[in-house]
Amino acid sequence: DAGVIQSPRHEVTEMGQEVTLRCKPISGHNSLFWYRQTMMRGLELLIYFNNNVPIDDSGMPEDRFSAKMPNASFSTLKIQPSEPRDSAVYFCASIRPGTIYFGEGSWLTVV
């Protein structure tokens, strides 16, 4: 079991550029979550999908953020245009009943 796989692990980009973060959930898990961790706000949920359908995106901070899950094995979180305050660690997680598994995170720095 490869676990939840995220890419890139680290991204440094200039303000205004588009950023795309990717996630491959654990096979067979039917729910996927995007979380963001910052010093100020800790770990907070951005959006989650059940069976590839977005269920709750109330945590997405602005219209600059969008997420898709075109199939059961892939999801993207896109920020366009990026801003320095988007700098954070973005975690993807997938669940099966009783347990939620996190990826190792994508460390984003916007300069």
Added chain:
Amino acid sequence: DQQVKQNSPSLSVQEGRISILNCDYTNSMFDYFLWYKKYPAEGPTFLISISSIKDKNEDGRFTVFLNKSAKHLSLHIVPSQPGDSAVYFCAASAGGTSYGKLTFGQGTILTVHP
């Protein structure tokens, strides 16, 4: 509005002793609680969970206690080991289809001294 609170930012314990990490919550709809451990530069790792129908759950050295009336849960690690040094997060969920919609506490840094 901090619905899940870990009031102790840090805890220092001697190896072999018990570590007790505490967590309080305010939302009565929460019915599933989890503890995660996080090392630097890694994602949170699931440790143990408890449903609101229980008041205790054990897994090896880790035991979670839930006091619903006090809206309080705690994680006991016995005996503590240096490898347990990490940030510990408690998280809560309202269950159902929002099962994975976790609200996290701010975390407690546990340091276990040899």
